[in-house]
Ligand SMILES: [Zn+2]
């Protein structure tokens with residue numbers, strides 16, 4: 001049985017939870033808010049949990065019960081997020097498939113507005129504006145969550161301004177975004193900005209372990225490599241990653257030793273073939289180099305504990321400045337990947353630059 005989500009067991013960003021709880025207790029929740037922060041940390045989930053708290057029919061200790069009809073409908077909104085109709089292939093909704101049926105269980109007063117195709121259209125925003133002009137059907141509070149709000153074109157954003165300025169009573173609009181500065185300044189100035197942070201690696205690891213779906217080793221690896229995103233950590237493919245990591249580790253050893261150009265060049269040719277997997281491979285190289293660095297500076301921060309002994313051995317045989325140069329060089333390579341860089345040449349150049357260093 002799935003555990004019921006609550007404000008009290010929300011993972012990460014405890015300060016924001018406190019702010020929202022206190023504002024709610026004092027009946028001072030802003031009518032418009034921007035939830036900003038990295039992808040995959042639960043901004044939209046939190047917005048819908050807040051909708052539950054505001055509308056729960058039988059709250060327990062000021063938190064939503066998760067069981068009443070209001071809570072269940074809002075949960076259906078959360079569950080049907082990102083779900084497309086199974087028969088129309090993204091062109092509207094048939095109303096009868098499994099996904100559509102789940103959508104139809106959504107709470108009428110808690111609206112989740114997601115992009116149709118790639119943008120949130122001005123029509124979607126107008127529909128919302130018309131809706132919030134009236135009292136909620138059954139809810140105490142009407143909530144509208146736009147996710148991601150930065151997918152509104154400028155005209156759609158402009159059309160929302162008046163509603164943000166003069167909101168209907170008992171209506172809260174939440175704009176979700178990874179970067180609030182993409183939104184119009186006029187939108188930002190009318191909404192309270194709540195900046196979410198990455199979820200600490202330890203918190204993610206602890207959560208993955210408590211879920212019990214991964215081994216402790218995989219939980220540690222997923223937490224370390226998901227960039228502070230719980231969603232990414234939960235779906236992290238450790239098997240595929242370990243395969244990529246093996247080649248990454250070979251490269252790291254060659255790079256830090258700096259003796260075998262031919263071997264490095266062969267490996268570079270191999271891993272450079274596919275652009276997409278190359279990016280993951282570079283991430284793996286970075287994660288390994290960072291862990292080698294941690295092995296001497298902060299062993300408790302090593303993310304890939306399954307390699308600890310090997311990492312430590314390399315750390316003790318590598319001068320620190322060389323290690324730092326290698327980390328810098330990988331960072332540069334990652335940035336260059338945005339342009340059409342010759343991947344094999346870039347790796348060979350990295351090897352040559354590093355091996356020409358005295359240390
Ligand atoms: Zn409830």
Ligand SMILES: [Zn+2]
Pocket residue numbers: 084085086087088093094095096097098099100
């Ligand atoms: Zn359907």
